[in-house]
Amino acid sequence: MITVQSLQHTFTIGKKGQEKKVEVLKDINFRIEQGEVVAIVGKSGSGKSTLLQTIAGFMKPDSGSIIINNTEIAGFTEKQSTAFRLDHFGFIFQNFQLLPSQTVFENVELPLKLKGISPAIRKKKVSEMLTKVELTAVEDHYPNELSGGQQQRVSIARAMITNPPIILADESTGSLDSQTEKEILSLIQQLNEQDNITFIIITHDEEVASIADRKFRMADGVLVGGMAHVI
Ligand SMILES: Nc1ncnc2c1ncn2[C@@H]1O[C@H](COP(=O)(O)OP(=O)(O)OP(=O)(O)O)[C@@H](O)[C@H]1O
Numbered sequence: 383m384i385t386v387q388s389l390q391h392t393f394t395i396g397k398k399g400q401e402k403k404v405e406v407l408k409d410i411n412f413r414i415e416q417g418e419v420v421a422i423v424g425k426s427g428s429g430k431s432t433l434l435q436t437i438a439g440f441m442k443p444d445s446g447s448i449i450i451n452n453t454e455i456a457g458f459t460e461k462q463s464t465a466f467r468l469d470h471f472g473f474i475f476q477n478f479q480l481l482p483s484q485t486v487f488e489n490v491e492l493p494l495k496l497k498g499i500s501p502a503i504r505k506k507k508v509s510e511m512l513t514k515v516e517l518t519a520v521e522d523h524y525p526n527e528l529s530g531g532q533q534q535r536v537s538i539a540r541a542m543i544t545n546p547p548i549i550l551a552d553e554s555t556g557s558l559d560s561q562t563e564k565e566i567l568s569l570i571q572q573l574n575e576q577d578n579i580t581f582i583i584i585t586h587d588e589e590v591a592s593i594a595d596r597k598f599r600m601a602d603g604v605l606v607g608g609m610a611h612v613i
Contacts, residue, residue: 384414384437384548384580389446389456391432406432407443408603416547417578419570421591424600430584433600434550437582438471439463451547468497472541472579476553478533480525480540487512487521490539497544507543515539515569531562538569542579551583560589567593 389410396402406429414420422430435441437448439455440463448456455466472493480489487508494504512518515535525533541549551570558566571593574581583590591597598605 383416383449383451384412384582385447385449386410386412386437387447387449389433389436389443389448391436391441391443393432405603407436407446410446410603410605412598412605414580414582416580417574418596419574419581419583419594421594421597422582422584422600423586423591423597426586428600429603430600431552434552434582434584438473438550439467468493468544470546470548472544472546472549474534474537474541474549474551478525478537480533480536482525485522485524486517486528486536489525489536490543493540493544511539511543514542514573529562530558531565534558534562534566535569538566538573542573542577545577546579548580548582551581553584553586563587563589 389407390405391407393404393406394401395404410433422433424430432441436443436456437450439458443456446456447454450466450470453466455463458466481492484492490511491504491508494507499507509518512521515538517532517535517539520528520532525536528536567590570581570583573579581594583594585591600606
């Protein structure tokens with residue numbers, strides 16, 4: 383479960399002497415239950431990515447509370463955030479962010495290496511995951527030898543390989559054609575149903591938002607409209 387309370391963050395932008403303060407997160411409150419799929423929508427610059435970055439611990443909010451499975455993470459050090467992230471989050475990005483010099487197998491294996499899992503267990507887990515996302519036939523290929531949809535499936539497999547309870551996705555289907563987007567969305571739904579993984583998906587795309595259990599809309603630093611989630 384994710385509980386966010388009174389989350390605030392302000393950026394200072396512009397040249398020295400002419401700085402401007404932008405209140406990107408003004409007072410964000412919500413609760414997300416395990417296994418929910420939540421879409422975050424809102425205009426460009428409304429603070430969606432900032433919200434996701436603070437939930438993931440990449441960015442420290444100015445104030446407020448972020449509790450994930452009973453752990454308060456808002457005050458974590460960088461080291462604590464990194465360790466927590468590895469156990470709790472998987473990430474899916476628009477441009478996939480695969481390592482070009484590593485094969486499909488190696489890209490998916492990477493988070494397990496970072497966690498210090500033994501080679502034998504890594505091999506078993508990666509093989510099972512590649513079967514799940516239907517990539518076994520291309521496991522020795524490099525990312526530039528794959529289609530966009532295949533690359534996205536690799537990034538989903540890499541996000542899922544450590545069995546994180548939460549997956550954060552930022553415009554994860556934004557660069558795919560509509561047929562491939564449909565396939566990726568159905569894969570996300572399948573993984574959500576099978577493994578009860580929580581998905582938080584930032585999107586501009588109504589089709590993506592339509593697979594969500596709930597839709598959060600960011601505007602002027604707060605969440606508005608259509609949410610029975612405010613605590
Ligand atoms: N590191 C930063 N330093 C200063 N300002 C920032 C920084 N990151 C984001 N901002 C500003 O904060 C605001 C919100 O940015 P954010 O990326 O969270 O919006 P977004 O809703 O995700 O936008 P998009 O849909 O275009 O990705 C913008 O005005 C942006 O210029």
